Ligand SMILES: C[S@@+](CC[C@H](N)C(=O)[O-])C[C@H]1O[C@@H](n2cnc3c(N)ncnc32)[C@H](O)[C@@H]1O
């Protein structure tokens with residue numbers, strides 16, 4: 001393999017040489033013998049921040065597992081950039097990953113805290129499912145869906161542990177390939193202007209349901225949708241009551257096929273079939289997570305952490321600000337272009353629309369899901385009235 005070097009945060013990484021594995025003149029991660037995607041530095045930066053906050057709250061040293069490690073970028077960064085990480089177990093099914101991970105551990109002087117294994121992720125996790133062998137943090141960062149790795153991750157996590165999942169199968173989760181979403185997540189997606197939120201909620205709901213089988217309550221601390229992927233972090237707490245409490249936020253999303261009305265229904269609630277505003281048929285997505293996608297206390301802790309040394313720090317600040325505004329807001333959002341088109345007018349600026357809703361006495365925030373999206377507690381009729389007046 002031809003390699004070169006990259007720096008992420010405080011970590012130097014040996015990577016597949018970007019100029020040697022190209023498609024149409026550009027680096028193509030899938031062409032490289034070992035997977036490394038420089039675009040995911042943002043995701044890895046956030047992961048380092050999250051683990052720092054989690055480890056500090058844990059108040060002791062933590063063991064972590066990166067079972068789909070690629071070149072080891074995540075696991076190596078955790079050992080190098082999170083002080084209380086005592087041990088990182090890394091694995092990959094690709095034999096060519098292993099020497100690269102070992103080189104990267106040595107290069108960063110953390111080889112004594114790293115264990116590298118050439119193994120299927122589920123096997124590696126199953127070997128750590130006994131008490132005493134379990135991890136404080138597991139990072140599931142696969143190609144496509146994380147679903148095949150959820151059960152073994154939950155069984156290999158300590159009580160109070162942190163689970164991170166990435167899903168890059170946004171087309172199924174957003175309803176472009178709805179049958180695939182039903183197969184992978186046992187959930188019905190909804191293809192509309194807020195499909196990225198629905199997709200992220202399906203992912204979160206699936207983790208909550210998987211954890212509940214083992215009497216774990218899974219509570220999302222931070223969840224977002226950017227670029228081509230979804231990512232969510234969960235605290236898992238053992239106890240049937242905690243599992244029931246988390247499941248209390250799993251239900252269905254109902255959306256009117258002709259007006260902008262939308263609502264949620266509990267998992268065991270009655271499912272109406274027609275819109276309470278205009279009587280049209282309702283479309284249904286779920287089961288999915290209907291609660292907050294991030295915790296405000298966790299976001300507050302993040303804002304007190306100094307991550308200015310990271311290359312993506314400005315982008316992180318913008319994302320965290322938007323996520324904070326979304327906490328406590330209803331499910332779904334309004335896209336200015338969609339609302340304006342229905343009204344037969346041009347779209348106002350985001351700022352004007354936000355101010356208009358605030359002046360009408362409602363909470364209104366931009367959403368990280370869409371550059372022209374608004375999260376508000378105003379009913380759809382009010383949203384239309386306010387935009388019409390602008
Ligand atoms: C998206 S890449 C991981 C990228 C890496 N986490 C990073 O941030 O750079 C997914 C990795 O999982 C590995 N993989 C796929 N299926 C696996 C399995 N069943 N067990 C272990 N590794 C697997 C692939 O070889 C690939 O390196």
Ligand SMILES: [Zn+2]
Nearest residue numbers: 256259275278
């Ligand atoms: Zn309607």
